Amino acid sequence: MIKDIQQEILKLKKEKNAVILAHSYQAREIIEIADETGDSYALSVAAKKYDCESFIMCGVHFMAETVKILSPDKKVYLAKKGTGCPMAEQMDKEMIMRMREKEPDRKVVAYINTTADLKTVCDVCVTSSTAVKICKAIDSEKLLFIPDKNLGAYVRQQLPDKDIMTLQGGCPVHGAVPLSALEEAKSEHPNALVLVHPECSPDIYSRADYIGSTSGIMNFAKNSDAKEFIIGTETSIAEHLQYECPDKEFYPLSKMLICPNMKLTTLMDVHKTLMDIGKENGRAFEIIMSDELISKAKVCIDEMIRLGG
Numbered sequence: 001m002i003k004d005i006q007q008e009i010l011k012l013k014k015e016k017n018a019v020i021l022a023h024s025y026q027a028r029e030i031i032e033i034a035d036e037t038g039d040s041y042a043l044s045v046a047a048k049k050y051d052c053e054s055f056i057m058c059g060v061h062f063m064a065e066t067v068k069i070l071s072p073d074k075k076v077y078l079a080k081k082g083t084g085c086p087m088a089e090q091m092d093k094e095m096i097m098r099m100r101e102k103e104p105d106r107k108v109v110a111y112i113n114t115t116a117d118l119k120t121v122c123d124v125c126v127t128s129s130t131a132v133k134i135c136k137a138i139d140s141e142k143l144l145f146i147p148d149k150n151l152g153a154y155v156r157q158q159l160p161d162k163d164i165m166t167l168q169g170g171c172p173v174h175g176a177v178p179l180s181a182l183e184e185a186k187s188e189h190p191n192a193l194v195l196v197h198p199e200c201s202p203d204i205y206s207r208a209d210y211i212g213s214t215s216g217i218m219n220f221a222k223n224s225d226a227k228e229f230i231i232g233t234e235t236s237i238a239e240h241l242q243y244e245c246p247d248k249e250f251y252p253l254s255k256m257l258i259c260p261n262m263k264l265t266t267l268m269d270v271h272k273t274l275m276d277i278g279k280e281n282g283r284a285f286e287i288i289m290s291d292e293l294i295s296k297a298k299v300c301i302d303e304m305i306r307l308g309g
């Protein structure tokens with residue numbers, strides 16, 4: 001049954017000249033039919049290379065917005081309406097404008113997990129895989145890093161010469177993992193290497209063997225000679241790695257590391273979206289943004305690609 005739907009999706013996407021982008025936190029059956037998979041950075045730059053009519057993003061809303069900003073002439077659909085990232089909506093434009101007035105000599109660095117509206121008042125975007133490189137390259141010693149205080153603290157640790165200010169924000173999934181989860185996982189699997197996403201708390205990542213983005217963690221595990229790994233990011237990554245490296249063992253750091261928004265999209269949502277592309281009042285959820293919003297938000301995404309490329 002799943003295989004039949006996957007076959008139909010592959011046929012439909014050819015007929016409709018559509019490209020499917022899937023964040024690595026998506027379910028296995030979606031990853032299998034995607035044209036591009038990866039972390040936030042990989043997806044945002046990969047989309048630019050396609051000469052297609054439309055993109056279907058299997059992920060969360062800010063990711064689809066990023067694709068639309070970089071490919072404004074294409075139609076961009078979010079496979080499941082209502083999949084938001086709570087962290088992306090934690091801060092609003094007015095709050096950051098007030099901070100800019102108080103701290104006029106700080107450049108504002110926005111994690112890509114922010115709304116397009118918020119990006120319009122920021123100087124540069126970063127992703128977890130490019131944050132240190134980009135913050136190092138910015139021509140300012142004073143930065144305000146929003147919204148993730150944990151990722152911001154990690155960048156601060158890596159770049160002690162910069163004055164990096166953070167605010168109270170972060171991922172409610174990664175940030176909620178308690179130190180006791182790490183202690184339990186380590187006592188159950190004493191030989192496993194610990195690989196952690198920097199959205200987790202510093203208490204956790206400071207005890208890790210490797211700290212990195214989703215793709216960083218996957219690449220580290222695939223290329224390592226070690227046989228056992230505790231995976232400190234969304235549980236889907238431990239699952240995907242287990243398929244890709246059947247001779248190794250992967251243990252989720254915590255059962256709580258499940259992003260409810262990333263889990264909402266189903267294979268049938270991708271199917272419905274493809275079926276209804278171009279239909280009036282259909283089920284395909286198109287990302288609509290004004291030209292003004294696109295051009296203002298694009299400034300800090302272009303800067304991310306310039307400094308991170």
Ligand code: 13P
Nearest residue numbers: 039040041127128213214
């Ligand atoms: P990356 O994909 O950049 O590693 O970020 C993880 C995440 O939480 C995405 O929302």
Ligand code: SF4
Nearest residue numbers: 085086087171173259
């Ligand atoms: Fe947002 Fe966290 Fe989910 Fe990523 S894992 S989409 S940062 S809530």
